[in-house]
Amino acid sequence: MNTAKSFARSACAIANSLDILGDKWSLLVVRDLLHGKHTYGELALSPERIPTNILADRLKRLESTGIITSTPYQQHPVRYSYTLTAKGSALGEVLLAFVRWGKQHIPGTVTLNRDPAGEVAASARKSHRVRAKRAGRAG
Numbered sequence: 001m002n003t004a005k006s007f008a009r010s011a012c013a014i015a016n017s018l019d020i021l022g023d024k025w026s027l028l029v030v031r032d033l034l035h036g037k038h039t040y041g042e043l044a045l046s047p048e049r050i051p052t053n054i055l056a057d058r059l060k061r062l063e064s065t066g067i068i069t070s071t072p073y074q075q076h077p078v079r080y081s082y083t084l085t086a087k088g089s090a091l092g093e094v095l096l097a098f099v100r101w102g103k104q105h106i107p108g109t110v111t112l113n114r115d116p117a118g119e120v121a122a123s124a125r126k127s128h129r130v131r132a133k134r135a136g137r138a139g
Contacts, residue, residue, distance in 0.1 A: 020065050021091070025050050025058050027098070030084065030091050033068065035113070038081045047112065062088070 009015050021027055028048055037043050044055055059082060062068045067088035070080040084091075102109045 020061075020067070023058070025054055026062060027091070027095060029055070029058050029062060030067065030088060031095055031112075033082060033084050033088070034092055034095065038083065039073075040080065040082075043082070067091070 007016055008019060021030075025048075028046060028050065029043060032043050032046050037046075040055065040059070043059075044050065044052055050058075059068065059070070063070055063082075066085055068082050068084055070082050072078050073081045099111055103111070
């Protein structure tokens, strides 16, 4: 249940969501966690090449807002594994909406998926079924 609190700008859900996720990197980190990456090193290898200082900052911010959790998997030096919380996993629907919008309105964009070797690759899947559904035809 949501409880009332004071907000930095307004009580607008969009404004407050953007305060948490509105930079150009946070949702890409969430995307990579949804795709099965867990470590700082794996996240740093994303195709967008997030600078390491920004990645460290975004991981701290996402953890402080309850979107991810970190668990140490090595003690010397301490290294962490990152996972999405239920709150973070719920952003999957938001990312799917971005994918649908981008593919419809930005020519040449693709969906990034992980191939069997764990590498991120552009999806080569055909979208015939989706287009057929939109047109009201059976795929």
